[in-house]
Amino acid sequence: MLDFFRTVLSRYRITVVGCVALTLLTALLASEAVPELYPVEAQVLMVEPVAVHRLANPFAPVPSSEGELEGIPELLRANERLVAIVKRTGLIDQWDLGRPWPLRLKDRLQAAVLGPMSEKDRLDALVQMVDKRLFVGVEGNKVRIAAMWTTPQLSGALVDNTLGTLLQLRTQREGKTLQDAAEALDRQYEGVRTEMNDRAARMEAALKKPGGWAQVEGDREQLLRDQSRAAELLVASEEKHITSEVFRQSNTLRFMVVRPPVLPREPSGPGRVTRTFSLVLASLLVGLVCAAILGLASGRLLSRGQVSSVLGLEVLSSVRLGPKLRTALPPKLGLALAFMLSMLTGVVIAVSKGTLLFSVLPPLAFVGAWLLWTRPLKWPLLLLLFLTSTLDDPTDRAYFGLWQSPLSPLGKLFFTNVAAFTGFELAILALTFVMVVRRVWLPKHELEQLDPVNGQAPRPLQLALIVSGLTVGVLTLMGVARGGVFREALWQFRDLLMMPLVATLALYAFEFPKDLPKLFTVLISGSLVKALLGTFFMYAIAFPRAEYPPHTTGHNDTMIFVTAVVTALALFWEKPIRRHFWMLVLWMPFIAMALKLNDRRIAYVDIVIALGLIFLLSPMHEMKRKVVRVAVMMAPLLLLYTVAGWSQTKGRLFAPVQKVRSIVAPAVDSEEESSNVERDIENYNLMKSWENNMIIGQGFGHAFTEYVPSNDFRQSAFGHIGHNSVLWLLWIGGIVGFTFVLGYLAVALFFLGRTLRVVKPWRERVALLVALGIISTYLMQAFGDMGTQTIMADFYVGVALAIIGRLATRANVWRVPLPAPAVQEPEAITV
Amino acid sequence: MLKLLLLSVCLALVGIPLWAARDAHPGRGLKRALVGVVMFNLLYVLLLRVVVPRLG
Numbered sequence: 001m002l003d004f005f006r007t008v009l010s011r012y013r014i015t016v017v018g019c020v021a022l023t024l025l026t027a028l029l030a031s032e033a034v035p036e037l038y039p040v041e042a043q044v045l046m047v048e049p050v051a052v053h054r055l056a057n058p059f060a061p062v063p064s065s066e067g068e069l070e071g072i073p074e075l076l077r078a079n080e081r082l083v084a085i086v087k088r089t090g091l092i093d094q095w096d097l098g099r100p101w102p103l104r105l106k107d108r109l110q111a112a113v114l115g116p117m118s119e120k121d122r123l124d125a126l127v128q129m130v131d132k133r134l135f136v137g138v139e140g141n142k143v144r145i146a147a148m149w150t151t152p153q154l155s156g157a158l159v160d161n162t163l164g165t166l167l168q169l170r171t172q173r174e175g176k177t178l179q180d181a182a183e184a185l186d187r188q189y190e191g192v193r194t195e196m197n198d199r200a201a202r203m204e205a206a207l208k209k210p211g212g213w214a215q216v217e218g219d220r221e222q223l224l225r226d227q228s229r230a231a232e233l234l235v236a237s238e239e240k241h242i243t244s245e246v247f248r249q250s251n252t253l254r255f256m257v258v259r260p261p262v263l264p265r266e267p268s269g270p271g272r273v274t275r276t277f278s279l280v281l282a283s284l285l286v287g288l289v290c291a292a293i294l295g296l297a298s299g300r301l302l303s304r305g306q307v308s309s310v311l312g313l314e315v316l317s318s319v320r321l322g323p324k325l326r327t328a329l330p331p332k333l334g335l336a337l338a339f340m341l342s343m344l345t346g347v348v349i350a351v352s353k354g355t356l357l358f359s360v361l362p363p364l365a366f367v368g369a370w371l372l373w374t375r376p377l378k379w380p381l382l383l384l385l386f387l388t389s390t391l392d393d394p395t396d397r398a399y400f401g402l403w404q405s406p407l408s409p410l411g412k413l414f415f416t417n418v419a420a421f422t423g424f425e426l427a428i429l430a431l432t433f434v435m436v437v438r439r440v441w442l443p444k445h446e447l448e449q450l451d452p453v454n455g456q457a458p459r460p461l462q463l464a465l466i467v468s469g470l471t472v473g474v475l476t477l478m479g480v481a482r483g484g485v486f487r488e489a490l491w492q493f494r495d496l497l498m499m500p501l502v503a504t505l506a507l508y509a510f511e512f513p514k515d516l517p518k519l520f521t522v523l524i525s526g527s528l529v530k531a532l533l534g535t536f537f538m539y540a541i542a543f544p545r546a547e548y549p550p551h552t553t554g555h556n557d558t559m560i561f562v563t564a565v566v567t568a569l570a571l572f573w574e575k576p577i578r579r580h581f582w583m584l585v586l587w588m589p590f591i592a593m594a595l596k597l598n599d600r601r602i603a604y605v606d607i608v609i610a611l612g613l614i615f616l617l618s619p620m621h622e623m624k625r626k627v628v629r630v631a632v633m634m635a636p637l638l639l640l641y642t643v644a645g646w647s648q649t650k651g652r653l654f655a656p657v658q659k660v661r662s663i664v665a666p667a668v669d670s671e672e673e674s675s676n677v678e679r680d681i682e683n684y685n686l687m688k689s690w691e692n693n694m695i696i697g698q699g700f701g702h703a704f705t706e707y708v709p710s711n712d713f714r715q716s717a718f719g720h721i722g723h724n725s726v727l728w729l730l731w732i733g734g735i736v737g738f739t740f741v742l743g744y745l746a747v748a749l750f751f752l753g754r755t756l757r758v759v760k761p762w763r764e765r766v767a768l769l770v771a772l773g774i775i776s777t778y779l780m781q782a783f784g785d786m787g788t789q790t791i792m793a794d795f796y797v798g799v800a801l802a803i804i805g806r807l808a809t810r811a812n813v814w815r816v817p818l819p820a821p822a823v824q825e826p827e828a829i830t831v
Numbered sequence: 832m833l834k835l836l837l838l839s840v841c842l843a844l845v846g847i848p849l850w851a852a853r854d855a856h857p858g859r860g861l862k863r864a865l866v867g868v869v870m871f872n873l874l875y876v877l878l879l880r881v882v883v884p885r886l887g
Contacts, residue, residue, distance in 0.1 A: 460861060613845065617849065680833075683837065687879055687883065690879075691880070694876060694880075724837075726837075726840060726841060727837065735872050735873065735875075735876050738872065739868070739869060739872050742844065743865075743868070745844055746844055746847070746848045746864055746865065746868045747848070747861070747864070747865075749844075749845055749848040749849055749852075749864075750848035750849075750851060750852050750860065750861055750864040751852075752849070752852070753848060753849040753850075753851075753852025753853070754852045754857065754860070756852075757852070757853070775845070776845055779841040779844060779845065780841065782841070783837075783838055783841050813857060814857050815857070816857075817855045817856050817857065
């Protein structure tokens with residue numbers, strides 16, 4: 001590679017210098033058009049002056065400041081307030097202050113062509129700009145106000161005005177509320193006093209009549225009650241008046257400006273040194289990449305490496321490119337690409353104000369795109385699989401919100417929305433695009449050198465995946481047509497729709513059994529990283545702080561740990577050699593610790609079911625015979641142990657039995673039972689909702705009805721996503737939709753069963769058993785814990801389907817009947 | 832018991848195709864698997880409508 005770069009830099013030095021200069025020039029010009037913004041921030045702490053309240057009114061409770069700051073950001077950034085801020089700070093008259101000259105030139109041209117901008121239009125434009133550059137946030141009992149404008153003075157004025165509005169607003173709102181409450185009590189007191197006076201007058205009149213004493217008795221009792229009520233109202237009213245007065249007097253104490261606004265000297269973004277460094281580095285990188293583009297576009301072999309790999313000759317002279325190098329471009333196109341990259345990098349440097357990461361992004365993205373096009377798709381898929389196993393999912397409340405691992409920034413990028421799709425979804429869509437374009441664009445012999453095009457999966461499995469994707473689409477259209485909200489539908493169906501895409505990508509990209517070692521390396525190393533992070537969190541972060549969170553990592557990580565356990569055990573089950581035994585001993589403790597610390601009951605159920613299926617499907621080999629013998633011998637002891645430990649609630653001796661009981665039959669007053677009750681209520685609500693559309697379902701975009709109230713309703717996004725994904729899918733799609741969406745699993749398991757009966761090499765058998773474990777875990781997770789609503793499950797099930805599809809095709813189980821079982825000849829009877 | 836009934840559709844989705852995979856002929860086996868799953872799903876509908884409400 002060095003040889004290649006040396007040659008291209010030497011050959012195209014003038015063009016490279018041109019590209020570097022173009023990048024620098026574009027960056028400098030573009031930075032002139034991007035205004036410098038000066039950030040100013042203030043922080044206000046809100047505290048209730050407890051001492052003042054107690055002194056003023058010892059018997060009244062001190063009002064709590066919790067919840068009083070809700071709605072403050074929306075109030076301060078309401079349109080009429082922004083208009084007031086724009087007018088008070090005089091922004092209309094200072095429109096041009098700090099505005100870059102290209103934008104001022106643009107304004108002049110606009111005025112010359114379309115006429116001068118009216119005051120109202122200018123005001124609207126300024127209000128929109130202030131809306132984008134003024135930030136008000138609440139963190140606990142602190143209000144943070146920040147603004148960015150083209151001069152420090154204007155930024156400071158915006159923050160000062162907003163701060164003043166905050167203080168005034170609270171005084172008006174809170175003070176008014178207290179005053180209104182006091183006046184309402186006063187009115188009630190007056191009403192009761194008036195009634196008392198009237199009653200007293202009636203009593204006096206009645207006493208003067210003969211026999212009036214009987215009527216007076218009833219009125220006397222009511223009068224006593226009214227007196228007591230009047231006394232209560234009087235006390236309450238006095239308290240409210242005092243509180244209102246205290247509030248008014250102590251308002252200055254209530255708000256403490258902990259961070260006053262300070263005018264900055266430098267604009268936002270990196271300093272001058274960093275900007276210059278980023279500019280120079282990005283320009284040089286662009287030069288390097290442009291040289292590479294031109295070298296590849298030339299259609300010539302330019303380095304020893306290229307010649308020796310293609311022709312097996314030493315470099316004597318340059319030769320014309322043969323059809324093998326698939327990156328040849330017309331030279332003019334190569335030059336055009338180089339110049340476009342230079343200009344794009346210059347613009348990005350200017351807009352990002354020289355931030356290093358963004359400055360080098362365009363040339364690196366270009367290199368990434370070239371690698372994506374010229375390398376097999378299995379590599380980016382393996383990378384995505386590793387990332388999905390190791391990154392923190394912020395939506396899954398990783399580490400109980402107590403810690404952010406070093407991987408959490410990447411986790412936010414991949415698991416949360418970046419322009420309507422998550423990072424993972426964008427990656428999947430990009431890879432799908434590359435896959436489709438390659439299949440359409442590249443000739444077959446070139447395509448085969450990149451990806452294993454042939455032998456992907458039996459046709460029924462491919463069809464079942466297509467049917468699943470189409471059904472999700474139809475259910476979305478149906479749901480929205482029935483009044484559903486598309487935005488809610490997107491949350492509901494996105495992971496279900498990604499599943500057939502990921503599975504198709506995996507079927508296309510991986511070649512099994514050749515790629516099995518790479519795949520399992522990624523799966524196991526991902527699980528180890530996750531296990532280590534979880535253990536570190538508990539022992540180094542949570543326990544030293546005297547925190548004892550019930551879980552470490554998220555719900556969805558159960559799939560990672562269960563797959564690792566099943567892989568370790570399946571390896572030893574199929575090939576009980578020393579190496580596999582030591583692998584089991586070395587990595588199982590980490591995984592077991594992670595499972596224990598994460599403490600999801602469903603994980604144990606998943607493991608038992610997966611291992612049970614593996615046991616049932618395996619032929620009676622030596623290991624199975626041993627296990628059966630040991631199980632038969634240990635059965636009575638295990639039964640005694642279980643019976644003895646069933647009712648025990650304390651002590652570690654019977655902890656495994658207690659865990660089983662918490663899953664199967666939890667005690668009535670236990671936390672597990674209350675969790676079970678909530679899930680039972682949700683299942684009931686789902687089933688009742690499903691009864692309205694049993695055959696074709698409701699479609700996506702709706703919420704199920706809460707026939708019986710439950711605490712879990714909020715956790716299920718207010719009825720849009722059920723914890724029990726199986727019943728939820730039944731409600732969404734009816735029995736027809738449910739069958740079509742999950743039908744590919746039945747087809748895949750069919751081929752898995754057939755292939756397992758035929759395939760002999762232990763590596764392939766282990767892969768199939770792991771695939772079985774993944775699918776069974778997916779279904780259990782779907783039943784118990786929103787298992788269909790995670791991109792991680794899509795990746796895991798996707799590779800499981802790829803294993804099944806590829807091995808089934810290789811074993812030809814779709815075309816060829818299974819061999820008949822060998823019939824043992826009866827022994828000859830000798831006399 | 833109730834949980835097991837609700838879970839039965841997942842167990843059937845796994846068990847029926849694996850059982851049908853034993854058939855010597857692939858086409859017939861796949862047909863059995865798909866028909867078996869569809870029939871069980873219909874039975875599941877009946878279970879949810881009739882049996883589950885009685886179990887409370």
